[in-house]
Amino acid sequence: MLVIGVTGGIGSGKSAVTDRFADRDICVVDADVAARVVVEPGQPALARIAEHFGSHLILEDGSLDRAGLRQIVFAEEQQRLWLEQLTHPLIGEEIVRQIQQSRSAYTVFVSPLLIETSQHTLANRILLVDVPVELQIQRTMARDDNSEEQVRAIIASQASREERLARADDVIVNDRDLAHLDREVSRLHEFYLALAKTN
Numbered sequence: 001m002l003v004i005g006v007t008g009g010i011g012s013g014k015s016a017v018t019d020r021f022a023d024r025d026i027c028v029v030d031a032d033v034a035a036r037v038v039v040e041p042g043q044p045a046l047a048r049i050a051e052h053f054g055s056h057l058i059l060e061d062g063s064l065d066r067a068g069l070r071q072i073v074f075a076e077e078q079q080r081l082w083l084e085q086l087t088h089p090l091i092g093e094e095i096v097r098q099i100q101q102s103r104s105a106y107t108v109f110v111s112p113l114l115i116e117t118s119q120h121t122l123a124n125r126i127l128l129v130d131v132p133v134e135l136q137i138q139r140t141m142a143r144d145d146n147s148e149e150q151v152r153a154i155i156a157s158q159a160s161r162e163e164r165l166a167r168a169d170d171v172i173v174n175d176r177d178l179a180h181l182d183r184e185v186s187r188l189h190e191f192y193l194a195l196a197k198t199n
Contacts, residue, residue, distance in 0.1 A: 001099070001102065001106070001107060001199075002105075002106035002107070002124050002125075002192065002195055002196040002199040003099060003106070003107045003108075003109050003122060003123045003124050003125075004106060004107070004108050004109065004123060004124070004125050004126075004127055004192055005109050005110075005111065005114045005119070005120055005122065005123025005124075005125065005126045005127065006018055006108055006109065006110040006111075006114075006126075006127045006128075006129065007110070007111055007112060007113075007114035007115060007126065007127075007128060007129070007164065008112070008128055008129030008130060008131070008164070008174075009112070009131070009133075009136050009155055009158055009161065009164070010112065010136060010140050010151065010154050010155060010158065011131070011135070011136040011137070011138075011139035011140035011143065011151070012129045012130065012131040012136060012174060013129050013131065013139075013174040013181070014110050014112070014129050015110075016174070016178070016181060017110075017127075017129050017172060017174070017181065017185060018030070018108055018110045020181065020182060020185040021108045021185060021189065022108075024185075024189050025104060025105075026104045026105065026106065026107070026108055026189070027102035027103065027104040027107050027108070028107075028108045028109075028110060029095055029098040029099050029102065029107060029108070029109045029110070030110050030111075031091060031095060031109070031110065031111035031112070031113065031114075031119065032110075032111075032112070034091045034094035034095045034098065035087065035091050036066075037094050038087055038090040038091055038094055039064045039087070040063070041061075041062040041063055045086055045087055045090055046058070046064060048086055049064065049069070049083070049086070052082065053069065053072060053079070056068070057069055069083070071150075074150070074153050074154060074157065075153075080157070088117060092118070092119065095109065095111075095119065095122065096122065099122065105192075105193055105196050106192050106193070106195070106196040106199075109122060109123055112158065113158070114126065115159045115163060115164055115167050116158065116159050120167070124199070125169040125170060125192075125195075126167055126168050126169050126170070127168065127169070127170040127171070127172065127188065128164050128165060128167075128168035128170070128171045128172070129172050129174050130161065130164070130165065130168075130171050130172065130173050130174065131173070131174050131175055132175060133155065133161065135175055136151075136155060137151050137152065137155070140154075170188060170191075172184045172185070172188070
């Protein structure tokens with residue numbers, strides 16, 4: 001099974017890229033989705049989070065206040081490390097389970113922390129969705145209603161653009177229109193289909 005690891009900083013357009021692979025009947029396994037699954041109501045990780053950070057992070061419907069938790073962990077590195085030690089192994093197990101269930105010609109595995117964690121070992125190739133930092137900030141502020149300071153803190157906690165470029169096998173520069181993005185995904189899709197046949 002050929003697994004293409006897709007990564008990129010916040011606001012780089014990873015979802016726009018992976019949606020286009022999904023439109024071509026390719027299974028997309030998303031680390032962010034796996035991260036949500038492991039903290040759903042009834043999951044052991046959610047109880048541990050409430051115990052550690054306080055029950056105020058549990059919303060009325062029993063789900064996690066993700067925005068509230070994000071503010072805490074990006075402000076205090078020790079808290080972020082505690083959360084990562086709890087959730088990363090669980091997220092890893094969920095990702096592996098989903099990759100193993102894939103039945104498409106190849107599988108796309110998308111993670112913002114592909115390079116920063118051991119998740120890169122699950123991929124045969126790394127596709128980087130690259131974008132200039134100022135555009136990242138602009139897009140993220142518009143999308144998430146975060147302050148520039150918050151967005152810069154998130155960017156600082158992730159691998160640098162240079163680190164990602166050094167590790168990537170393939171790169172899509174996503175600073176143009178969606179038609180350009182579509183052409184780039186089409187080109188790589190054909191390449192990955194050919195690779196999958198020899199894998």
